[in-house]
Amino acid sequence: MCGKQHKARWTFWFGTGKDSGRDGPKRSENTTETFQYTLFRWAEELDALNRTQDLLGCYEQALELFPDDEVICNSMGEHLFRMGFRDEAAGYFHKAVKLNPDFNDAKENFYRVANWLVERWHFIMLNDTKRNTIYNAAIQDAVCLGSKSVLDIGAGTGILSMFAKKAGAHSVYACELSKTMYELACDVVAANKMEAGIKLLHMKSLDIEIPKHIPERVSLVVTETVDAGLFGEGIVESLIHAWEHLLLQPKTRGENGNCEKYGKVIPASAVLYGMAVECAEIRRHHRVCTKDVAGICLPTNVKFQSPACSSVDTEETVEPYTTEKMSRVPGGYLALTECFEIMTVDFNNLQELKSLATKKSGKIGIPVIKEGILDAIVVWFVLQLDDEHSLSTSPSEETCWEQAVYPVHDLADYWIKSGDQVMMEVSCQDCYLRIQNISVFSSEHEMDVGKDFSKDKDLFSLGSEAELCSALANLQTSKPDAMEQTCILESTEIALLNNNLYHESFKTAMRKVLSSLTPEKLCQAMDTHCQNNEMSCGSGQSNSEESIPEPFYVLDVSEGFSILPIIAGTLGQVKPYSSVEKDQHRITLDLISEANHFPKETLEFWLRHVEDESAVLQRPKSDKLWSIIILDVIEPSGLIQQEIMEKAAISRCLLQSGGKIFPQYVLMFGLLVESQTLVEESAVQGTERTLGLNIAPFINQFQVPIRVFLDLSSLPCIPLSKPVELLRLDLMTPYLNTSNREVKVHICKSGQVTAIPFWYHMYLDDEIRLDTSSEASHWKQAAVVLDNPIQVEMGEELVLSVQHHKSNVSITVKQ
Numbered sequence: 001m002c003g004k005q006h007k008a009r010w011t012f013w014f015g016t017g018k019d020s021g022r023d024g025p026k027r028s029e030n031t032t033e034t035f036q037y038t039l040f041r042w043a044e045e046l047d048a049l050n051r052t053q054d055l056l057g058c059y060e061q062a063l064e065l066f067p068d069d070e071v072i073c074n075s076m077g078e079h080l081f082r083m084g085f086r087d088e089a090a091g092y093f094h095k096a097v098k099l100n101p102d103f104n105d106a107k108e109n110f111y112r113v114a115n116w117l118v119e120r121w122h123f124i125m126l127n128d129t130k131r132n133t134i135y136n137a138a139i140q141d142a143v144c145l146g147s148k149s150v151l152d153i154g155a156g157t158g159i160l161s162m163f164a165k166k167a168g169a170h171s172v173y174a175c176e177l178s179k180t181m182y183e184l185a186c187d188v189v190a191a192n193k194m195e196a197g198i199k200l201l202h203m204k205s206l207d208i209e210i211p212k213h214i215p216e217r218v219s220l221v222v223t224e225t226v227d228a229g230l231f232g233e234g235i236v237e238s239l240i241h242a243w244e245h246l247l248l249q250p251k252t253r254g255e256n257g258n259c260e261k262y263g264k265v266i267p268a269s270a271v272l273y274g275m276a277v278e279c280a281e282i283r284r285h286h287r288v289c290t291k292d293v294a295g296i297c298l299p300t301n302v303k304f305q306s307p308a309c310s311s312v313d314t315e316e317t318v319e320p321y322t323t324e325k326m327s328r329v330p331g332g333y334l335a336l337t338e339c340f341e342i343m344t345v346d347f348n349n350l351q352e353l354k355s356l357a358t359k360k361s362g363k364i365g366i367p368v369i370k371e372g373i374l375d376a377i378v379v380w381f382v383l384q385l386d387d388e389h390s391l392s393t394s395p396s397e398e399t400c401w402e403q404a405v406y407p408v409h410d411l412a413d414y415w416i417k418s419g420d421q422v423m424m425e426v427s428c429q430d431c432y433l434r435i436q437n438i439s440v441f442s443s444e445h446e447m448d449v450g451k452d453f454s455k456d457k458d459l460f461s462l463g464s465e466a467e468l469c470s471a472l473a474n475l476q477t478s479k480p481d482a483m484e485q486t487c488i489l490e491s492t493e494i495a496l497l498n499n500n501l502y503h504e505s506f507k508t509a510m511r512k513v514l515s516s517l518t519p520e521k522l523c524q525a526m527d528t529h530c531q532n533n534e535m536s537c538g539s540g541q542s543n544s545e546e547s548i549p550e551p552f553y554v555l556d557v558s559e560g561f562s563i564l565p566i567i568a569g570t571l572g573q574v575k576p577y578s579s580v581e582k583d584q585h586r587i588t589l590d591l592i593s594e595a596n597h598f599p600k601e602t603l604e605f606w607l608r609h610v611e612d613e614s615a616v617l618q619r620p621k622s623d624k625l626w627s628i629i630i631l632d633v634i635e636p637s638g639l640i641q642q643e644i645m646e647k648a649a650i651s652r653c654l655l656q657s658g659g660k661i662f663p664q665y666v667l668m669f670g671l672l673v674e675s676q677t678l679v680e681e682s683a684v685q686g687t688e689r690t691l692g693l694n695i696a697p698f699i700n701q702f703q704v705p706i707r708v709f710l711d712l713s714s715l716p717c718i719p720l721s722k723p724v725e726l727l728r729l730d731l732m733t734p735y736l737n738t739s740n741r742e743v744k745v746h747i748c749k750s751g752q753v754t755a756i757p758f759w760y761h762m763y764l765d766d767e768i769r770l771d772t773s774s775e776a777s778h779w780k781q782a783a784v785v786l787d788n789p790i791q792v793e794m795g796e797e798l799v800l801s802v803q804h805h806k807s808n809v810s811i812t813v814k815q
Contacts, residue, residue, distance in 0.1 A: 035062075036071055043079065055079060070099040074106040081113060087179040090117050094701075104805045111704040117180040118702040120681060121400070122156060126699065127680040127689045128400040131391060136163045136691055138266050138385035139222060143167035146259030147220035151175070151246060153205040153238055154225040157695050158185035158198065164222065165197045173214045175201040184698055191694050205238045208246060217248045219259060222266045228323040228393070229404035229433045230270055230345075230381045236353055236431045239265060243350040250348055265347045269384045272342040272433065273394070276422045278372035279333040282324065284498045284776075285491040286376075286407035294503035294567050299595035302588055303486045306494055309409045320434050322491065323402040326378055326395035328714045330775070336374060336416060337366045339394075342426055342433070361425040361434075365441070371417035377424065377435050379404040406435045416440050487588040492636040493561045495778035502770060502778075506630075506662065507567050509764035513628055513660050514552055514571055551575040552627040553620040555606060559632045559641075561585050566593055568628070569602045577606040579616060617650045625656040631731065633666055634760055634772055637708035638782030640729070642807045648731035661731045663762040663770070668727040670758035670811065672798065674751040674789075675717035678707055682785040705784055705810075712757050712773055712781040720749045720792060726758060726802050727809060742814065743800045753790045753798070756811050757783040784811045 039062050046055040059076040066072060077092030090113045096106035125131060143150070143164060148171070150164040155174035165172050176182040182202040189198050201213055210216060221242050225233040243250075247263035283289065286306040291298050298304075308322045326333055342364065346352050380393040380403045393401035408414065416422065420442040427434045489497070496502065554568040557579045565576035566589065580586055586605055593603050610616060620626060629651045633644050651661050679685070683703045684696040724745050730736040759773035759781045772779035790813055792798060799814040 032066075032069070035066075036069075036075075039072065040075060043075070047079070052083065068099055070096040070103050070106060073099065074103065074109060077106075077109060077113075081109070086113055086116055089113055090180065104808055104810070108808045111706065114702045114704055115708075117178070118184070118699065120707075122699060123684055123703070124400040124681050126157065126159065126684045126695060129689050129691075130398070131400060132159070132689065132691055134385060134389045134391055135160060135222075135224070135266075136167075138389040139163045139220075140167040141386060141388070142220050142259070142264065142266060143169050146261075147264060148260055149216070149218040150220045150222060151205070151208075151214070151218045151242070153221060153223040153242065154233070155185055155200070156181055156224075157699055158189050158200070159690060159693060159695065160222045160224065161185075161198050162189065162192055162194055162693055163691075164220070165194050169197075169220075171215075171218070172198045173201065173218065174198060175203055175205050175208060177202075177204050180702075184702075187698050188693075188695050191698065205246070206241050210246065214246070217246060217263070219248050219261070219263055220266065221247055221263070224267075226270075226381075226383070227404075228402045229319070229321050229379060230272060231356075231428060231431050231433055232319060234431060235347075236345075236356055236428070239347055240350065240353050243353070250350075267383045267385045268348055268387075269344065269346045270381050271344045271384070272379060272381045273339050274342050274366075274377050274379045274435070275335055275339045276337040276366065276368070276374060276416075277326075277333045277335055277376055277378050279326075279329060279331070279375045281330045282333075282405060282407055283373065283375045285495045286322070287409055288494055288497050290498060290500060293497065293500060293563060294507045295570060296503075296563055296566055296592065297596055299591055301484050301595075302591050303410075303484070304494060304497070305409060305486060305488055306407060306491045307488060308405070308491075309407055320432055320436075321379070321404040321406050324378075324405050325402045326405075328711065328716070330711045330714045333378075334370065334372050336368055336370050336372050337422060338369060340364065340366050342379065342435075343428075356428040357431055359428065361427040361436075363423065363425055365421045365423050368416050368418055368420040368422060368440075371415070373414045374408050374411065374416050374422065374440065375414070376408055377406040377422075377438065379406065379433065379435070404433070406438075408438050411438075411440065413440075417442075485584070485588055485591055487561075487584055489561050492778045497561075497563070499776045499778055501774075501776060503563070503567060505764060505768050505770055506564055507571070509662060509768045510554070510568055510628055511571050512765065513658075514574065517552065517627060517656075517658050518572070549573055553577070553624060554628045554630075555579070555620070555626050556630040557606075557616055557632065557647075558630055559635075561588075562630075563589070563592065564630055565589075565603055566596065566598070569593075569598060570596075574627075575604070575620070576602070577604050577609075577620070579606045581607060617647060617654060619654055625659065626651075626654050627656055627659045628662060629655065629659075630662045633663060633729070633731070633762060634779055636779055638710065638759065638772070638780045639706070639708060640807045640809060644807050645729070645731075645734075645737075646806070649734070652732070652734075660765075662764050664732045664765055665728060665730040665736075665763050667725055667761045667763070668729070668758055668809070669723045669761065670726045670756045670784075670800075671719055671723045672721040672745055672747070672753045672792070673715075673717040673719055673755050673757060673783075674753065675715060675755050675783075677716045678755045678783055678785050679789075682707055705787075706782055707755075707785055708782045709780045710757065710783055712759065713775070715757070717755070717757075718749065718751055720751050720753055721745045721747055721798075726800065726811065727804060729804070737804070739804050741802045741804075743802060745798045745800060747792045747794055747796045747798060750793045751791075753786065753792055753813070755783045755785045756800070757781055758811070786813065 039058065043055050043058060062072050073092045073096040077089040080092065081089035093106055093110035093113060096103055097110050139160065148169050150169045150172045152161040152174040155161055155176040158174055161172050161174040174185065176185055179202065182200065186200055189195050189200065201208065208214060223235065225235045225238060227233045248261065249263060251262040286309060288304040307318060308320060345356065380395065383391045393399055393403065395403055420440050423439045423441055424435050425437045551573045554565065554574055554576045556562055556565045558564065561580060565578040568574050568576040578589060580589065589603060610618060631644065631647055631651065632641055635641055648661060683700045686696055687694055724743055726743055727741065728736060762770040773781055801812045801814045803810045
């Protein structure tokens with residue numbers, strides 16, 4: 001047990017703080033490492049036994065003895081983060097970085113948790129001068145007209161509260177649920193010398209009571225608790241509560257009198273708008289557009305959906321849309337209808353707010369003005385702050401806002417033309433704007449979304465000739481009792497499934513490896529299964545009674561859903577293992593295997609064979625080794641997967657002679673760019689953007705040097721150099737890796753270097769390469785954003801220092 005006896009043992013080793021000076025015990029480097037090792041091993045034991053309190057007690061005692069040990073601080077943060085205490089973990093990571101700014105593990109941990117604690121949109125919104133100016137003007141007008149007591153709901157950094165105080169409000173209250181943002185707001189308000197005039201509350205507005213938390217009802221509520229779909233952050237629920245418990249009664253129409261006696265809300269109202277669009281980028285992330293992936297047939301009884309599409313059919317409260325900045329979506333979009341009004345909402349009308357959630361779905365029909373593929377309904381809103389001031393989140397506006405995107409799915413034919421009508425049902429169920437049951441009506445036929453086209457329906461309603469033939473073929477080949485399966489995939493997983501080049505490349509590379517291991521048998525056994533599928537509906541069992549040779553073992557430890565093991569199973573006498581975790585993914589892979597006439601035992605799920613899921617990389621059998629191990633090297637965000645080099649080291653020990661890891665090596669490329677967009681999305685730029693309020697130094701503590709999930713093809717930027725190779729990660733030949741490298745970059749255009757975007761070429765072998773920046777890639781790109789821009793002139797050279805530590809890469813400009 002971690003109690004007094006362990007504290008006594010550590011005190012015996014190192015002495016006490018009293019005897020060793022004010023900064024804690026003095027110790028040699030070797031002694032420190034021994035102490036850390038003992039602590040970490042004991043913590044692992046306690047963690048395995050789920051003795052959480054004892055584990056935390058050990059760390060607290062260790063930090064009493066060594067309060068300035070950055071390694072212990074970082075380790076404490078890691079445990080807290082795994083337990084779900086992200087605010088507390090961030091504090092320890094932050095302290096570790098302050099103690100040792102060069103401690104890479106702590107920096108990486110802090111950057112990852114900072115993205116969660118202070119979401120990146122805070123920086124973008126605070127840099128939006130237009131938004132800040134309009135909110136400030138509306139608040140000023142309200143306060144000047146008599147609204148002297150103000151409550152700011154969802155205060156964030158406290159900027160709206162400070163606008164109210166500067167405008168002359170007598171009493172200002174602000175509530176913020178996030179502990180990190182609350183503490184940040186306290187610092188910001190104090191730095192702007194308004195702590196005496198603004199009372200900050202660390203709580204939800206729904207929990208505020210009078211007079212316990214605020215002395216009386218207020219005359220003005222200000223809030224911006226709206227998301228891209230308007231209602232997703234709970235503005236309706238919080239304003240219903242505010243009108244019932246926290247606000248003065250509203251002024252009735254035509255009534256005169258001092259505004260101080262009445263309640264009002266900023267924003268006063270909102271109008272939601274929509275538009276039907278064709279957009280290939282949305283399509284490839286939300287709809288599986290292929291029926292054949294590298295020779296693997298995707299059966300008709302499996303229905304793939306993204307989370308945005310699936311939320312309509314589930315009982316869970318799931319955000320029923322995704323978001324995109326449509327002005328920057330790769331490949332652009334085509335408007336197929338005029339913009340149309342979806343609904344209006346009056347935030348100053350309690351009865352209207354209450355009726356939103358209970359109101360029945362309303363039907364909308366919109367005429368099509370341009371032919372194209374119906375991929376999504378895009379939604380935005382105009383926020384009317386008062387009679388004079390408004391903000392629009394339209395894709396045609398220069399705004400910090402993204403738009404809500406409702407992908408269209410389950411249509412028999414997505415092609416629409418002028419004269420058709422797009423029909424939909426709109427509701428505010430669960431306080432989310434829901435757009436569902438989208439259908440297309442024309443004089444020829446009607447297509448319904450959300451309904452499956454089963455085999456007994458009129459085939460002629462299916463639209464195109466190709467789909468009619470497909471349906472007829474399905475009638476002939478499908479089993480009458482075929483199991484229907486809906487498989488929910490992340491949007492990046494759907495984009496991956498749509499990437500045929502990715503799967504063909506893996507198929508070719510795997511065939512080459514397996515052929516090299518058995519040159520006399522060129523993967524004969526099942527390589528002809530595609531032809532067999534066309535000629536016969538047999539089980540795929542060999543007629544030969546000869547003994548089956550020992551198979552080649554292939555392990556796919558890719559993150560998420562992957563059909564690579566099934567592809568491997570077509571390449572000969574192969575025993576493929578999938579590491580998918582979700583039951584619905586396993587069922588789906590079994591159905592795909594069955595549809596492709598695989599023997600039932602061909603594909604196996606590796607996690608069923610592994611006792612400890614944290615130790616996935618093991619031998620297939622005690623006396624066998626793997627022929628191929630597929631690793632996930634790059635995250636969809638554009639970063640290198642954590643601990644990938646450690647996984648590669650283990651994998652190399654588990655390969656048979658001639659076996660390979662895929663990818664075998666990765667080259668990282670980058671270029672120098674000038675991009676004001678990346679600068680503004682990474683840090684608040686001085687006090688001018690925030691109308692003189694001092695916010696930047698406080699929130700910028702949570703800025704991270706790397707921006708992720710970027711689309712380089714549509715990023716507003718000016719390239720100042722050509723792409724250069726920055727780093728090589730060799731998973732098969734580790735001696736080729738270097739931890740430090742200097743790269744000279746030739747400047748081909750004068751300007752200010754503000755960022756270094758980067759991406760990867762993944763080599764399955766020396767000839768087969770996958771580019772993570774390609775148009776079909778499911779990966780996004782990332783970029784290092786410089787703290788200070790560097791002026792460069794054409795013809796100059798800039799030297800980049802590239803450091804690789806574990807799986808973390810840092811890129812700095814060497815001055």
